[in-house]
Amino acid sequence: MKRTRLISTLVGLGILLASAAVAAAGNAQEGSAKSMFCSGCHGVDGNVTYPSVRLAGQATQRLSQSLMDFKTGRRFHPVMNMLSLGLTQQDMDDLTMFYAARKPLSLEHASLYWRLGGVDAINAAVDETIKVSKADPRLAGRITGACAPKLKEQLCAASGGPCTYTGRDMKTAHKGLNITEAEFGAVAQNLVSVLDAFKVPEKEKNELVGLIAPMQGAIVGQ
Structure with missing residues (x-):
């Protein structure tokens, strides 16, 4: 499912993601x-x-x-x-x-960024998803929330917003994390429930998936 592909990316970014600052593309x-x-x-x-x-x-x-x-x-x-x-x-x-x-x-x-509601809406969705996932026993402490700022940057930039992602490339960042399909599924359910609670339209959800899903191959099974 498209939503599951999106969550795969979000899970990978949210679990102990190491980052290295890079110069912003624009000011x-x-x-x-x-x-x-x-x-x-x-x-x-x-x-x-x-x-x-x-x-x-x-x-x-x-x-x-x-x-x-x-x-x-x-x-x-x-x-x-x-x-x-x-x-x-x-x-x-x-x-x-x-x-x-x-x-x-x-x-x-x-842009999709503005249609989603801008930075406040994106930040709120990330924060709520992390909150729900941290309390989810299926994830057993795998979600720390420490990398929330990078995840917010990632979604802002991917949706065409005025942000620059300053984390590592996906493959390097997730090497050795051994993220499982079960963990993908758990966070998928959590994020979907958050997006639905925020009443994100189907068109915008699908568009966001289409922007982020291609990164899945660099995250899964690293």
């Missing part, structure tokens, strides 16, 4: 200063009346790819092609983080 504050050249068409904070040019709340992946496509000529727009030529990779990363962090006027073109 929203720096992006704010650089966005002055974008405000004429896209608005001061990326929120304009026309959704087709509204940048606020779009997924980081979408924003980053769009800028790169304009810079390399894969997409054509006379103004965007000209402006993007002068942007460095850091400039594009900073702009991406800035606009991804802006709360959109509507959710029509918003």
Whole structure:
């Protein structure tokens, strides 16, 4: 099941996950200063009346790819092609983080991050899942909760939010943990109950699964 694949990732991240800090890809504050050249068409904070040019709340992946496509000529727009030529990779990363962090006027073109409810909703779901799992006798102390910040980063970044995951790659982080299928199943039931209690729509749950599930192969049986 798709939900089970998602939990496999969450369990792996939540059990004694070791982390190593890496440099953030972008800085929203720096992006704010650089966005002055974008405000004429896209608005001061990326929120304009026309959704087709509204940048606020779009997924980081979408924003980053769009800028790169304009810079390399894969997409054509006379103004965007000209402006993007002068942007460095850091400039594009900073702009991406800035606009991804802006709360959109509507959710029509918003990232999964915003459709899930933003950072507060993601953090609450992680905290509640860890709380329930720590008390679950089937997991027998395997869930410590120590790595909750990394799990929150992971979900924020995967859903297109203005976050950068600073943990190790999945295979390295889970080497030697010997996570079992029984543990996957136990946490799966716990997380699903939390998501249902939070009334997360089916579309958003499935979309989140599709983003995270590919990491399962690097976690299972390590």
